[in-house]
Amino acid sequence: MKLSPRLPALLLAALVVTACAPRTSDNAASDKDEKSGTLRVWLFQEVGNKPKEKVVDSVVAAFEKAHEGTRVDVEYIPVDTRAQRVKAAFNDPKSAPDVMEYGNTDTAGYVKDGGLLDVTEEFGDWGEAKDTDPTARQSVTVDGRLYGAPLYVGVRALYYRTDVFGELGLKVPETMTELAATAREIRAAKPDLYGLVVGGAYTYGAMPFVWANGGELATGKGGSYASTIDSAAARKGIKAYTSLFGDDNCPAAKCAGMGGNDTVTAFAAGKAAMAIGGDFSHTAVEAGKVKGKYAVVPLPGVTPGSIAPAFAGGNNIGVLKGTSHRSLAVELMEQLASKRTQSELFDAMGFLPTFGDVRQQVAAREPFVKPFVRTLGAGTRFVPASPAWSRIDSSLVLPTMFQEVISGRKDVAAASKDAAAKMNDAFGSAG
Amino acid sequence: MNLPRLRVRRPWRLAADASALLTAVAVAFPLYWMVLSAFKPAGEIESSEPRPWTLAPSLDSFRRVFGQQEFGRYFINSLVVACSVVIVSALIAFLAATAVTRFRFRFRTTLLIMFLVAQMVPVEALTIPLFFLMRDFGQLNTLGSLILPHIAFSLPFAIWMLRGFVKAVPEALEEAAYIDGASRARFLWQILFPLVFPGLVATSVFSFISAWNDFLFAKSFIISDTSQSTLPMALLVFYKPDDPDWGGVMAASTVMTIPVLIFFVLVQRRLVSGLGGAVKD
């Protein structure tokens, strides 16, 4: 018998392609809808988690009381390992929770990964849903379908030290140019302080600079996005942000590696005169050395009196596709994200509610949220609603771009061009 | 001690002694700093005037570590994992090392090279395939999912190191045993095993460390059942990038290092003779 020399190769290829494709999970939606049993819930473990646990415990107690034979098992996932946990949960439905909290930038990615349940109908039937503000609603929407209930929104604004400003006789900056000038002035007068503490890995602190200058991360709709981070306007914003790194404000050697939390920590420890922090950072700053010596205003835009568009961050609560308690899980989701819970969570953790009316109420109660509500009112931006965003975010495309510019390895044009190419690559493969 | 008795002149010997002590101090310094920082009271670590001592040692950091939920349980889980890996892989490696040194057979050299190659596999890259394997075995969320892969990863090195040790046992001993009517099993377990034991201890140091320190598998395979979590996972809580609790980190690190250190001190003697024997052909 004579074998063609190519036959073994072909056989091998066939073997590889057909018989032994790599392992995958079957993540089909469960058609079971049991009315009792144990519901597993994963929530994020926050810094200082106790008050959150208290609020959640009371919601859970009420829920268990209302549904006999139902137990709710809440677990708080350390932020550090959550990505792996969630991925693992998608891969092994047996280990997956029924209800979970997730960051709103992950919505599109999780939907694509086949993890989240489409709750469009239930959401429509939910009485409270009509008051959800449009930005928050957008953050649970993918291709017109809803995949969860918004839990809170997070926006960032400018924290500044009232004592330092008073001592140096400075007034609060009204434009981005003034912001930079003020920062340098403070640093010159007080060399042990950062003027405005910034971080090379602080994407959501940097983006307002890009947006305020008219730049965008990407344009497009639905699945097909194209990066515009290398547009002239965006470059102007990148330049504005990266020029803040230097010995005259925030030395690159220290600040290039910082992320958002590092900058807030530095501000709270009294090492910076200004910082870009979120409403959610309020508790941490209050606990720091600068308590009573700071105030918050919206981050100024390019023209006097304008507000730089902020990133509308926040978390949502969703139901996993594989749940075998569909009705119960959806109901629990609604309870956990209800107006009442959100109001209580605000009191406990300072999380800004996603319902317009509730937000007004809490703003009246707690004046510190005013600048954040104003920032929200001035219009916020969101990351591209593409599954590619998770990848762009976690592969550090933007931090790398900022750090390349800060460290002088590339100029703004080259760095932004590379970043745009990487983003387009991600959009392309996700499309 | 059969140390080479060299006639080293006195000043040289003093210099050598001094440099050995100095090196020891330098090598031990990071460990000293770790323990010191664990005992420093809050605020003193984050001081811009770091002092190599503390006047007010405090147990607060340790309290934070031990105050974690189910800390004792994680500790025991870690011990179970590390000990199972050590014992099982030592036994399997002993048998395999005997096979490749006491027998001549086809593929022997190939196998040896394969054991070497197996050590080169980047463990981190295997997490995904192993995840599916563990899922199919129903081992996810159990300590088994941590024990099994670690046995596999520590075996090649253990076999490789044990080889020389088995070889060092004279063939004549084996023949004598058979002449005395000993069965193969008897020779293996009652004669060879005790002789190879120091080598087993030396190699088990490596498997103990890798199993004890692992947090990659723990992070990936223990998904929903926290009661099966291990020590490194509990300590990870302190490695928060946003708010580095140096005191907690250092206390946790101290707690994690001490068992390994005890293990090392216990086996120190055997370790030295074992590593020497393993490579003495």
Next chain:
Amino acid sequence: MQSRKAPWLYLAPALVVLGGLLVYPVYQLGLISFFRYTQAQVSGGEPTTFEGFGNYAELLGDDRFWQVLLSTVVFAAACVASTLTVGCALAVLLTRVRALPRLVLMMAALGAWATPAVTGSTVWLLLFDPDFGPVNRVLGLGDHSWTYGRYSAFLLVLLEVVWCSFPFVMVTVYAGIRAVPGEVLEAAALDGASQWRIWRSVLAPMLRPILTVVTIQSVIWDFKVFTQIYVMTNGGGIAGQNLVLNVYAYQQAFASSQYSLGSAIGVVMLLILLAVTLGYLRLLRRQGEEL
């Protein structure tokens, strides 16, 4: 003990364990590297598609990859060289000192060895911390940041790697020297040979099998260094300047969910290590060493 089946019987447990938990996953790894395999495929949201060498083409066409490969090779070589030098020098020193200093140095080294990689990395970071670390204070460097510059960050990691891996070399080589008959060294010393010469022409050749083992082990370990880079440079340093292959693969696979690219990097690493080690073994065999 010359039966045909016996060796395989003894090998069976090892082969079963390795086959199931190492060979099979490695086979899967190789397989994944030929497919398009991201999180969507893993969780069954999309079908897997065969890509042939597409992932490898993408990898080899990526400048980043070559840059990371180069730094990995240079960094690993530096680590191996430093570890071996320090380890051998201290092993020789151990044979020259009295019992007490020997015990003290041995204990310190075992302590460094026993320290978990995560812990060691963190402690070294704290030692070199620009604000709270004692090193800058002693050296009078002010708040110089060691992790900002590419080379100083690599240097810092190198120090930590040497610190935690020289004990293995030291203890092993020391044990080997002790096994060298005393008369041989005595004779050399009587001939008036210098320390360096004794090492070079008497000890090193006798210790060659040991040195081979520690060299191969160091190459394998240092080429795959992961935890130290990951912890100390926070996942690869400023703009990824301190990435090495293993961390790069991990980032690709887990941060970006590009499992197939990550797998392809893993396979490439495996092949490089294989080539290096087999080349080394062949060299030894040519010089008359037996495996």
